[in-house]
Amino acid sequence: MLNSIIRNTAICLASVLLAFAYNMFILPMDIQNGGVTGVGMIISHVALKFIGPKSPLTNTGMVILVLNIPVFILGFVRLGKKFVARSVVSVVVTSAAMQWIPLKPVTSDPILAAVFGGVIVGACIGIVLKLGGSTGGFDIIGVVITQRRQFPLGELIFVLNAVVVVISGFTANWNTALYTMMVIFVSGKVIDMLHTRHIKLTLMIITTQGERMRQRLLDELYRGVTVLDVEGGYSHKKRKMLMMVLSHYELTDVKRVIREVDPTAFVNIVETREVMGLFYKDSPFKHPEQHKNDLEVLPDEHPSGDGNASAHNSGNEKQ
Numbered sequence: 001m002l003n004s005i006i007r008n009t010a011i012c013l014a015s016v017l018l019a020f021a022y023n024m025f026i027l028p029m030d031i032q033n034g035g036v037t038g039v040g041m042i043i044s045h046v047a048l049k050f051i052g053p054k055s056p057l058t059n060t061g062m063v064i065l066v067l068n069i070p071v072f073i074l075g076f077v078r079l080g081k082k083f084v085a086r087s088v089v090s091v092v093v094t095s096a097a098m099q100w101i102p103l104k105p106v107t108s109d110p111i112l113a114a115v116f117g118g119v120i121v122g123a124c125i126g127i128v129l130k131l132g133g134s135t136g137g138f139d140i141i142g143v144v145i146t147q148r149r150q151f152p153l154g155e156l157i158f159v160l161n162a163v164v165v166v167i168s169g170f171t172a173n174w175n176t177a178l179y180t181m182m183v184i185f186v187s188g189k190v191i192d193m194l195h196t197r198h199i200k201l202t203l204m205i206i207t208t209q210g211e212r213m214r215q216r217l218l219d220e221l222y223r224g225v226t227v228l229d230v231e232g233g234y235s236h237k238k239r240k241m242l243m244m245v246l247s248h249y250e251l252t253d254v255k256r257v258i259r260e261v262d263p264t265a266f267v268n269i270v271e272t273r274e275v276m277g278l279f280y281k282d283s284p285f286k287h288p289e290q291h292k293n294d295l296e297v298l299p300d301e302h303p304s305g306d307g308n309a310s311a312h313n314s315g316n317e318k319q
Contacts, residue, residue, distance in 0.1 A: 210240025
Protein backbone atom coordinates (compact mmCIF):
# COMPACT_ATOMS: atom_id res chain seq x y z
CA MET A 1 0.00 0.00 0.00
CA LEU A 2 2.79 2.42 0.96
CA ASN A 3 4.73 1.63 -2.21
CA SER A 4 1.61 2.33 -4.28
CA ILE A 5 1.11 5.71 -2.58
CA ILE A 6 4.77 6.66 -3.14
CA ARG A 7 4.59 5.53 -6.79
CA ASN A 8 1.40 7.49 -7.52
CA THR A 9 2.73 10.57 -5.72
CA ALA A 10 5.91 10.45 -7.83
CA ILE A 11 3.83 10.10 -11.01
CA CYS A 12 1.78 13.16 -10.01
CA LEU A 13 4.90 15.23 -9.28
CA ALA A 14 6.47 14.24 -12.60
CA SER A 15 3.22 15.13 -14.37
CA VAL A 16 3.16 18.58 -12.76
CA LEU A 17 6.77 19.14 -13.85
CA LEU A 18 5.76 18.02 -17.35
CA ALA A 19 3.04 20.66 -17.38
CA PHE A 20 5.62 23.24 -16.26
CA ALA A 21 7.85 22.31 -19.22
CA TYR A 22 4.94 22.64 -21.65
CA ASN A 23 3.76 26.03 -20.33
CA MET A 24 7.17 27.58 -19.69
CA PHE A 25 9.25 26.23 -22.58
CA ILE A 26 7.24 24.53 -25.33
CA LEU A 27 3.92 26.29 -25.86
CA PRO A 28 5.12 29.93 -25.55
CA MET A 29 7.45 29.30 -28.52
CA ASP A 30 4.56 27.87 -30.58
CA ILE A 31 6.41 24.56 -30.75
CA GLN A 32 4.04 21.89 -31.99
CA ASN A 33 3.18 18.58 -30.38
CA GLY A 34 3.97 15.15 -31.73
CA GLY A 35 2.10 12.01 -30.81
CA VAL A 36 -1.65 11.66 -30.72
CA THR A 37 -2.03 15.36 -29.88
CA GLY A 38 -0.07 16.29 -32.99
CA VAL A 39 -2.20 13.95 -35.13
CA GLY A 40 -5.33 15.61 -33.74
CA MET A 41 -3.97 19.07 -34.57
CA ILE A 42 -3.16 18.01 -38.13
CA ILE A 43 -6.65 16.55 -38.64
CA SER A 44 -8.28 19.73 -37.31
CA HIS A 45 -6.07 21.95 -39.47
CA VAL A 46 -6.82 19.95 -42.62
CA ALA A 47 -10.55 19.85 -41.80
CA LEU A 48 -10.65 23.61 -41.29
CA LYS A 49 -8.84 24.18 -44.59
CA PHE A 50 -10.78 21.79 -46.82
CA ILE A 51 -14.14 21.23 -45.08
CA GLY A 52 -14.79 24.44 -43.19
CA PRO A 53 -15.25 25.69 -39.61
CA LYS A 54 -18.59 23.90 -39.18
CA SER A 55 -16.99 20.47 -39.38
CA PRO A 56 -16.83 18.62 -36.02
CA LEU A 57 -13.27 17.67 -36.96
CA THR A 58 -12.17 21.26 -36.34
CA ASN A 59 -12.75 20.70 -32.60
CA THR A 60 -9.15 19.77 -31.76
CA GLY A 61 -9.87 18.74 -28.17
CA MET A 62 -12.63 16.36 -29.22
CA VAL A 63 -10.50 14.85 -32.00
CA ILE A 64 -7.62 14.24 -29.57
CA LEU A 65 -10.00 12.61 -27.08
CA VAL A 66 -11.45 10.29 -29.73
CA LEU A 67 -7.97 9.32 -30.96
CA ASN A 68 -6.84 8.51 -27.41
CA ILE A 69 -9.71 6.10 -26.77
CA PRO A 70 -8.36 3.22 -28.94
CA VAL A 71 -4.84 3.89 -27.63
CA PHE A 72 -5.97 3.45 -24.01
CA ILE A 73 -7.99 0.36 -24.96
CA LEU A 74 -4.82 -1.08 -26.51
CA GLY A 75 -2.94 -0.27 -23.31
CA PHE A 76 -5.62 -1.93 -21.18
CA VAL A 77 -5.54 -5.13 -23.26
CA ARG A 78 -1.75 -5.42 -23.63
CA LEU A 79 -0.40 -3.73 -20.50
CA GLY A 80 -3.11 -4.11 -17.87
CA LYS A 81 -5.50 -1.95 -15.92
CA LYS A 82 -2.86 -0.69 -13.46
CA PHE A 83 -0.79 0.70 -16.31
CA VAL A 84 -3.83 2.43 -17.84
CA ALA A 85 -4.95 3.74 -14.43
CA ARG A 86 -1.53 5.30 -13.80
CA SER A 87 -1.53 6.72 -17.33
CA VAL A 88 -4.95 8.30 -16.79
CA VAL A 89 -3.70 9.82 -13.52
CA SER A 90 -0.69 11.29 -15.33
CA VAL A 91 -2.80 12.72 -18.17
CA VAL A 92 -5.38 14.23 -15.79
CA VAL A 93 -2.75 15.78 -13.48
CA THR A 94 -0.80 17.19 -16.43
CA SER A 95 -3.95 18.73 -17.94
CA ALA A 96 -5.02 20.22 -14.60
CA ALA A 97 -1.55 21.60 -13.88
CA MET A 98 -1.40 23.22 -17.31
CA GLN A 99 -4.53 25.18 -16.39
CA TRP A 100 -2.90 26.36 -13.17
CA ILE A 101 0.68 27.09 -14.32
CA PRO A 102 0.87 30.40 -16.24
CA LEU A 103 1.76 30.34 -19.94
CA LYS A 104 4.91 32.39 -19.51
CA PRO A 105 8.18 31.87 -21.44
CA VAL A 106 11.35 31.35 -19.44
CA THR A 107 13.49 32.38 -22.43
CA SER A 108 12.92 34.19 -25.70
CA ASP A 109 15.37 31.92 -27.55
CA PRO A 110 13.44 29.07 -29.25
CA ILE A 111 16.56 26.85 -29.41
CA LEU A 112 17.16 27.13 -25.66
CA ALA A 113 13.45 26.50 -25.07
CA ALA A 114 13.54 23.42 -27.32
CA VAL A 115 16.65 21.94 -25.69
CA PHE A 116 15.83 22.56 -22.03
CA GLY A 117 12.14 21.90 -22.57
CA GLY A 118 13.05 18.61 -24.25
CA VAL A 119 15.28 17.60 -21.33
CA ILE A 120 12.51 18.24 -18.78
CA VAL A 121 9.84 16.56 -20.91
CA GLY A 122 12.06 13.51 -21.46
CA ALA A 123 12.92 13.25 -17.77
CA CYS A 124 9.26 13.42 -16.75
CA ILE A 125 8.13 10.85 -19.33
CA GLY A 126 11.04 8.55 -18.38
CA ILE A 127 10.15 8.75 -14.68
CA VAL A 128 6.47 8.00 -15.31
CA LEU A 129 7.37 5.06 -17.56
CA LYS A 130 9.81 3.71 -14.97
CA LEU A 131 7.05 3.88 -12.36
CA GLY A 132 4.72 1.73 -14.47
CA GLY A 133 2.60 4.38 -16.19
CA SER A 134 2.76 6.65 -19.22
CA THR A 135 1.80 10.13 -20.32
CA GLY A 136 -0.63 8.69 -22.88
CA GLY A 137 -0.57 8.74 -26.67
CA PHE A 138 2.51 7.35 -28.40
CA ASP A 139 4.06 6.37 -25.05
CA ILE A 140 1.52 3.54 -24.80
CA ILE A 141 2.05 2.49 -28.41
CA GLY A 142 5.80 2.53 -27.88
CA VAL A 143 5.63 0.34 -24.76
CA VAL A 144 3.40 -2.17 -26.57
CA ILE A 145 5.81 -2.37 -29.52
CA THR A 146 8.86 -2.84 -27.27
CA GLN A 147 7.16 -5.87 -25.72
CA ARG A 148 7.62 -7.66 -29.05
CA ARG A 149 10.74 -5.95 -30.36
CA GLN A 150 13.55 -4.86 -28.08
CA PHE A 151 13.96 -1.30 -29.32
CA PRO A 152 15.14 1.59 -27.13
CA LEU A 153 11.83 3.18 -26.16
CA GLY A 154 13.06 6.77 -26.47
CA GLU A 155 14.27 6.20 -30.04
CA LEU A 156 11.00 4.51 -30.97
CA ILE A 157 8.92 7.38 -29.57
CA PHE A 158 11.16 9.82 -31.44
CA VAL A 159 10.54 8.01 -34.76
CA LEU A 160 6.77 7.89 -34.20
CA ASN A 161 6.66 11.57 -33.28
CA ALA A 162 8.99 12.55 -36.11
CA VAL A 163 6.55 11.13 -38.67
CA VAL A 164 3.81 13.36 -37.24
CA VAL A 165 6.08 16.40 -37.14
CA VAL A 166 7.18 15.95 -40.77
CA ILE A 167 3.54 15.73 -41.86
CA SER A 168 2.75 18.84 -39.81
CA GLY A 169 5.58 20.64 -41.61
CA PHE A 170 3.60 20.37 -44.85
CA THR A 171 0.41 21.64 -43.20
CA ALA A 172 1.87 24.40 -41.00
CA ASN A 173 5.31 26.04 -40.63
CA TRP A 174 8.62 24.29 -41.27
CA ASN A 175 10.57 26.39 -38.75
CA THR A 176 8.16 25.37 -36.02
CA ALA A 177 8.27 21.74 -37.18
CA LEU A 178 12.08 21.71 -36.95
CA TYR A 179 12.04 23.18 -33.43
CA THR A 180 9.55 20.48 -32.52
CA MET A 181 11.88 17.85 -33.98
CA MET A 182 14.62 19.17 -31.70
CA VAL A 183 12.36 18.81 -28.65
CA ILE A 184 11.37 15.22 -29.38
CA PHE A 185 14.97 14.24 -30.22
CA VAL A 186 16.32 15.58 -26.93
CA SER A 187 13.42 14.14 -24.93
CA GLY A 188 13.89 10.74 -26.61
CA LYS A 189 17.54 10.61 -25.57
CA VAL A 190 16.66 11.48 -21.97
CA ILE A 191 13.90 8.84 -21.92
CA ASP A 192 16.43 6.17 -22.93
CA MET A 193 18.74 7.28 -20.11
CA LEU A 194 15.97 6.60 -17.57
CA HIS A 195 13.94 3.82 -19.18
CA THR A 196 16.51 1.04 -19.53
CA ARG A 197 14.23 -2.02 -19.69
CA HIS A 198 15.41 -2.85 -23.21
CA ILE A 199 18.99 -3.29 -21.95
CA LYS A 200 19.82 -6.94 -21.26
CA LEU A 201 22.63 -8.14 -19.02
CA THR A 202 24.44 -11.48 -18.72
CA LEU A 203 25.52 -12.52 -15.22
CA MET A 204 28.15 -15.17 -14.50
CA ILE A 205 28.08 -16.04 -10.81
CA ILE A 206 30.86 -18.28 -9.45
CA THR A 207 29.95 -19.59 -6.00
CA THR A 208 30.42 -22.41 -3.52
CA GLN A 209 26.68 -22.26 -2.77
CA GLY A 210 25.52 -23.33 -6.22
CA GLU A 211 22.32 -25.16 -5.30
CA ARG A 212 21.12 -22.55 -2.79
CA MET A 213 21.91 -19.75 -5.24
CA ARG A 214 20.10 -21.54 -8.08
CA GLN A 215 16.98 -22.12 -5.99
CA ARG A 216 16.81 -18.54 -4.69
CA LEU A 217 17.20 -17.07 -8.18
CA LEU A 218 14.47 -19.32 -9.58
CA ASP A 219 12.17 -18.55 -6.65
CA GLU A 220 12.52 -14.78 -6.93
CA LEU A 221 12.92 -14.15 -10.67
CA TYR A 222 11.06 -15.27 -13.79
CA ARG A 223 14.34 -16.18 -15.47
CA GLY A 224 16.20 -19.28 -16.58
CA VAL A 225 19.53 -20.25 -15.03
CA THR A 226 22.31 -22.32 -16.60
CA VAL A 227 24.51 -24.17 -14.08
CA LEU A 228 28.06 -25.27 -14.95
CA ASP A 229 30.82 -27.05 -13.03
CA VAL A 230 33.97 -24.91 -12.90
CA GLU A 231 37.39 -25.20 -11.30
CA GLY A 232 39.73 -22.53 -9.97
CA GLY A 233 42.82 -22.20 -12.15
CA TYR A 234 45.12 -21.63 -9.16
CA SER A 235 43.39 -23.37 -6.25
CA HIS A 236 41.80 -26.21 -8.29
CA LYS A 237 38.74 -25.86 -6.02
CA LYS A 238 35.45 -27.04 -7.48
CA ARG A 239 32.69 -24.47 -7.71
CA LYS A 240 29.46 -23.82 -9.59
CA MET A 241 28.98 -21.10 -12.17
CA LEU A 242 25.43 -19.85 -12.70
CA MET A 243 24.80 -17.94 -15.90
CA MET A 244 21.62 -15.98 -16.58
CA VAL A 245 20.31 -13.18 -18.80
CA LEU A 246 18.01 -10.56 -17.32
CA SER A 247 16.80 -7.03 -17.84
CA HIS A 248 18.58 -4.03 -16.37
CA TYR A 249 15.69 -3.45 -13.95
CA GLU A 250 16.14 -6.88 -12.34
CA LEU A 251 19.82 -6.39 -11.50
CA THR A 252 19.14 -4.86 -8.07
CA ASP A 253 17.09 -7.89 -6.99
CA VAL A 254 19.76 -10.32 -8.22
CA LYS A 255 22.53 -8.47 -6.38
CA ARG A 256 20.51 -8.63 -3.18
CA VAL A 257 20.00 -12.39 -3.57
CA ILE A 258 23.72 -12.95 -4.24
CA ARG A 259 24.74 -10.96 -1.15
CA GLU A 260 22.29 -12.90 1.02
CA VAL A 261 23.28 -16.36 -0.24
CA ASP A 262 27.04 -15.98 -0.76
CA PRO A 263 28.68 -12.61 -0.07
CA THR A 264 32.03 -14.00 -1.32
CA ALA A 265 30.67 -15.01 -4.76
CA PHE A 266 32.55 -13.75 -7.80
CA VAL A 267 30.15 -12.05 -10.24
CA ASN A 268 30.85 -10.85 -13.77
CA ILE A 269 28.18 -8.60 -15.31
CA VAL A 270 28.30 -7.75 -19.01
CA GLU A 271 25.86 -5.95 -21.29
CA THR A 272 24.25 -8.27 -23.84
CA ARG A 273 23.84 -7.09 -27.41
CA GLU A 274 21.18 -9.58 -28.49
CA VAL A 275 19.29 -12.58 -27.09
CA MET A 276 18.05 -15.51 -29.17
CA GLY A 277 16.09 -18.48 -27.89
CA LEU A 278 13.88 -18.83 -24.82
CA PHE A 279 13.73 -15.43 -23.19
CA TYR A 280 10.71 -13.85 -21.52
CA LYS A 281 10.24 -10.29 -22.78
CA ASP A 282 9.23 -8.98 -19.43
CA SER A 283 6.57 -6.39 -18.77
CA PRO A 284 6.51 -4.46 -15.49
CA PHE A 285 2.75 -4.21 -15.64
CA LYS A 286 1.28 -7.73 -15.79
CA HIS A 287 1.86 -11.16 -14.33
CA PRO A 288 4.15 -13.29 -16.53
CA GLU A 289 1.46 -15.95 -17.06
CA GLN A 290 -0.60 -13.32 -18.89
CA HIS A 291 2.24 -12.97 -21.41
CA LYS A 292 2.97 -16.59 -22.30
CA ASN A 293 2.84 -15.64 -25.96
CA ASP A 294 5.71 -13.19 -25.44
CA LEU A 295 8.17 -16.06 -25.05
CA GLU A 296 10.53 -16.54 -27.96
CA VAL A 297 10.97 -20.31 -28.25
CA LEU A 298 13.88 -21.72 -30.21
CA PRO A 299 15.84 -24.95 -29.67
CA ASP A 300 17.68 -24.41 -26.41
CA GLU A 301 18.55 -25.98 -23.09
CA HIS A 302 15.63 -27.39 -21.12
CA PRO A 303 15.18 -28.57 -17.54
CA SER A 304 15.40 -32.16 -18.73
CA GLY A 305 19.09 -31.70 -19.66
CA ASP A 306 22.05 -33.10 -17.74
CA GLY A 307 22.87 -32.11 -14.20
CA ASN A 308 25.70 -29.73 -15.07
CA ALA A 309 23.86 -27.58 -17.59
CA SER A 310 20.21 -26.76 -17.14
CA ALA A 311 17.78 -24.01 -17.97
CA HIS A 312 14.66 -23.58 -15.93
CA ASN A 313 11.89 -20.99 -15.62
CA SER A 314 10.15 -20.27 -12.36
CA GLY A 315 6.51 -19.30 -12.21
CA ASN A 316 6.72 -15.75 -10.93
CA GLU A 317 8.65 -12.57 -11.52
CA LYS A 318 9.41 -9.86 -9.03
CA GLN A 319 7.43 -6.71 -9.74
